[in-house]
Amino acid sequence: MSRAIERIDGTTARRRALRAIGAAVVCAFAGRIHAEPETRSWDAISSAARGQTVYWNAWAGDERTNAFIAWVGDEVKKRHGVTVRQVNLKDTAEAVTRVVAEKTAGRDSGGSVDLIWINGPNFLAMKEKGLLHGPFTQALPNYRLVDTTSKRSNVVDFTVPVDGLESPWRLAQLVYVYDSARHRPDTMPRTANALLEWARAHPGRLTHPTVRNFLGATFLKQALAELAPSAEVLQGPATDTNFAAVTAPLWSWYERLRPLLWRDGREFPESGPAQRQLLNDGDIDVLISFNPAEAATSIANKLLPPTVRTFGMTRGTIGNTSFVAIPYNAAHKEGAMVVANFLLDPVAQARQQDPAVLGNATVLDMAKLNDAEQRLFAPNAGVAGLPAPGELGPVLLEPHASWMTRISAEWEKRYSH
Numbered sequence: 001m002s003r004a005i006e007r008i009d010g011t012t013a014r015r016r017a018l019r020a021i022g023a024a025v026v027c028a029f030a031g032r033i034h035a036e037p038e039t040r041s042w043d044a045i046s047s048a049a050r051g052q053t054v055y056w057n058a059w060a061g062d063e064r065t066n067a068f069i070a071w072v073g074d075e076v077k078k079r080h081g082v083t084v085r086q087v088n089l090k091d092t093a094e095a096v097t098r099v100v101a102e103k104t105a106g107r108d109s110g111g112s113v114d115l116i117w118i119n120g121p122n123f124l125a126m127k128e129k130g131l132l133h134g135p136f137t138q139a140l141p142n143y144r145l146v147d148t149t150s151k152r153s154n155v156v157d158f159t160v161p162v163d164g165l166e167s168p169w170r171l172a173q174l175v176y177v178y179d180s181a182r183h184r185p186d187t188m189p190r191t192a193n194a195l196l197e198w199a200r201a202h203p204g205r206l207t208h209p210t211v212r213n214f215l216g217a218t219f220l221k222q223a224l225a226e227l228a229p230s231a232e233v234l235q236g237p238a239t240d241t242n243f244a245a246v247t248a249p250l251w252s253w254y255e256r257l258r259p260l261l262w263r264d265g266r267e268f269p270e271s272g273p274a275q276r277q278l279l280n281d282g283d284i285d286v287l288i289s290f291n292p293a294e295a296a297t298s299i300a301n302k303l304l305p306p307t308v309r310t311f312g313m314t315r316g317t318i319g320n321t322s323f324v325a326i327p328y329n330a331a332h333k334e335g336a337m338v339v340a341n342f343l344l345d346p347v348a349q350a351r352q353q354d355p356a357v358l359g360n361a362t363v364l365d366m367a368k369l370n371d372a373e374q375r376l377f378a379p380n381a382g383v384a385g386l387p388a389p390g391e392l393g394p395v396l397l398e399p400h401a402s403w404m405t406r407i408s409a410e411w412e413k414r415y416s417h
Contacts, residue, residue, distance in 0.1 A: 037164075038136040038337070045139060045334045050081040052335035056324075057095035058117040060088035061213075061271040064297065068358055071351070076342050082335045087113075091212075092122045099131055099327045111329035115336040118166060118325045120158045120214075121401040126325065127165055133326040133333055135164025140337060142344035143167065147365035153321040154363050158401040159235050166323035169343040170352055170360035172290040173312075173319035173395050174222055175387075177298075181307040182285055190314040192223045192253060199260040205285040207262035207269060207278065211411040215272050217404050219288050220411065222318050224250045224403070225396055234399035238406045247407065251414070258415070265415075280304050292392055293359025295385030300356040306384055312392035319395035321363060350376035355383050 038045075060066055066086065073084035089095060095116045102111050118126070126132050137143045146168060148155050154168045155161065178188055189195040199206045209216040225231060227249040233242060258265035262284050269275040276298065278284045291297065298304035324343065326336045342348055346369055349362040366374055 038134055038139040040139065042139060042141055045337055046080060049334035049338040052332040053083040053085060054114045054332050054335040054339055055085050055087050055112060056115040056339065057087040057089055057113050059092060060086070061090070062273055064301065064358055068352055072339065072342060072348065076339055079342070080338050082338050084339060092116065092118055096122050096125060099126070099329070102329060103131065108329050110331045111327055113327050114330045114332045115339055116325050116327065117322060119320060119323050120398070121405050123157050123166060123323065123325065124160050124401040127160065131328050132165045133328050133330060136326060136337055137164040137167050140167060140341040140344065142341050145344060145346070145364045145368045147363060151363060153319060153398070157321065157323065158398045160401060162323070166325035167340040167344065168321045168323050168363040170322045170358070171319065171363055172322065172360060173292050173392060174218055174317040175289050175292050175294060175310050175312055175392060177279070177287045177289055177295050177308055177310050178285055179279065179305060179307050180309045181305065185309065185311065188311045190311070192226045196253060196257050199257055202285060203260045204262050206260070207275065207284050208288055209271055209275055210268040211408050213271055215288055215290060216268065217408050218290065218318060220250065220254070220407050221399055221404060223253060224407070225318060225399065226313070226315060227253055234403055235397065237400050238402040243406055247410070276303060291359050292361065292387055293355045296355035296383050297359040299385045308385055310385065310387045310392070314393065316394035316396045317392065318398055320398045346373040346376055353377065355386055
């Protein structure tokens with residue numbers, strides 16, 4: 001290959017089996033590694049990184065993200081002499097399971113996973129078991145540019161303090177995309193109950209990715225954030241004591257919604273791109289995305305018609321930050337830190353925020369950038385399908401990671417047969 005990225009297929013084992021195995025191993029794992037803070041100078045780290053090959057384990061379900069990772073690989077190869085090989089994952093739990101298995105086998109150095117695109121329950125599992133290198137973010141020169149004040153999800157991941165064990169690289173917020181050639185903006189639903197009524201009026205025209213996919217799970221979390229008796233309870237762990245009562249309104253709502261979904265709620269697209277194809281083919285009228293610029297990027301890349309637009313919920317929608325983390329036994333920690341640092345470079349952040357590339361909001365604080373760096377983020381005025389600032393409503397905090405885990409398991413129990 002001419003590019004610095006080589007894609008390596010991840011395990012072909014069934015995703016559900018991997019989750020079950022990973023959960024069982026993590027629960028059984030009793031040993032704990034006490035991570036040491038990264039104290040080396042950046043010169044020492046970058047010097048040691050030169051010539052290393054970083055195996056970046058990343059979800060590979062979106063072709064635009066894969067292309068961006070390939071570009072990152074090209075850049076760090078040219079700038080720092082570090083090669084990046086993307087290990088394609090269907091689910092981040094695959095990488096977590098691999099690290100746990102290596103720990104169980106006594107492989108405390110020279111591990112096969114150097115960098116993981118991670119957040120939420122997977123980060124919580126690795127942090128709790130001491131399976132992460134660091135804290136290391138304080139060693140990254142570009143981390144000083146991160147907004148750690150107004151963008152709280154950069155330092156708190158699904159209510160869990162990051163504590164320097166993972167480095168942010170892009171922001172996300174749940175949005176809904178529709179074709180304005182078929183529906184007027186004022187007819188689109190802005191609450192969970194309005195969404196149910198909309199589905200009644202348009203049976204079969206709404207779906208969501210399988211709940212085994214993070215988008216499908218977030219669709220349910222978003223409804224729960226609105227329907228739960230108390231939003232505050234979601235910021236604490238889901239327990240055997242509170243789960244049934246808190247989620248009862250969600251399942252009541254979903255029982256009414258499911259028969260109105262595409263294919264009567266008996267089948268679900270496997271991913272966001274698969275759902276997007278259904279919208280493009282005219283099989284559904286609304287898709288769920290974690291990218292506020294989904295409509296704009298899809299128009300720019302000719303994946304959806306130029307009439308698609310975006311809407312949010314009246315009370316706001318769930319948002320979070322994507323991170324990269326380094327396992328405690330990574331063979332190429334220095335190279336992984338070089339990649340993490342480059343992801344925070346204003347050039348990389350501006351590129352991934354471009355609607356023609358990814359369209360994800362930056363994790364940086366614009367006030368910390370110089371004039372030349374700020375100009376890289378010039379507003380994309382007039383870009384077709386790009387929501388206006390403030391149009392989508394406030395960003396809601398992610399619930400504690402345990403809610404996603406339990407909701408996914410409950411959905412499987414109820415509907416996966």
